[in-house]
Amino acid sequence: MIHRYLKNEAKLAVPALVWSINYFTNIDNTGTVYTEAGSPPEKNDRKTRYPEYQFYIRSTNFDNAELFSQKIFDLFNEKMNFVVIENNRTYHVDFIEAMSEPLRLGVDSNNVMEYSINFKVTLREMK
Template sequence: MIEQPLKNYIKNALDNDMYYTINYSSVNDNIVTVYSESGERPSSYKGVLIKPNYQVLIKSSNFEKAYNVADKIYNLLHQLQDITMTVQLDDRELNFKVYSIEALHLPARLGVDEDKIMSYSINFQTYIKEIKHGRE
């Protein structure tokens, strides 16, 4: 759903030399990746809020940088409310009203991998609704 605008929102707000991707990464160092997750089951009714989850994975060989970026992302997104995010598809745009983004936990240190890259993870639940024909 909104992993693309979430990635862009993070990238535009942070002042650092990280790479930014969605749902995959071919780079292992200095990277922020936003993954979409299933979240809660959608309602059977039209026009109801949906609650997809997103995982933000932060990786850097500079351990302090990894921590600082994770902390900034947590503070940027946790309790973010009442914004509109646009998803750009090949043939159309989808607009979503983001009622709320809530972190499900503090940044979790995943540890150091075999390449000496420190990783942090933050999971977020969103409360969103597609805006159709100018109506929320």
């Protein structure tokens, strides 16, 4: 729903990474926004939706990986009350909340440090 918006905002905040959606394109210095199904709508309010998004940060510079993960956390956690237009649809985002602090996943076989930052979004499509 708003994954392109999230990627574009992250790219402005952390231009040192190569950004993509749902897959990473380089071995090193990447930021990826994964879309997740999230929670189902409430039975008494079918218009409000709760998608979840994962930011996946990868870098061989371990300090940068941590720094960039914290920047993404700070950029989006507790952001509220704004409008996103994506794919000819308009969404009112009530709230973005981090599901935890940035998670250090560790080092992969290419000596790349990996972090995950996960967010739950509350939004409604405006018609």
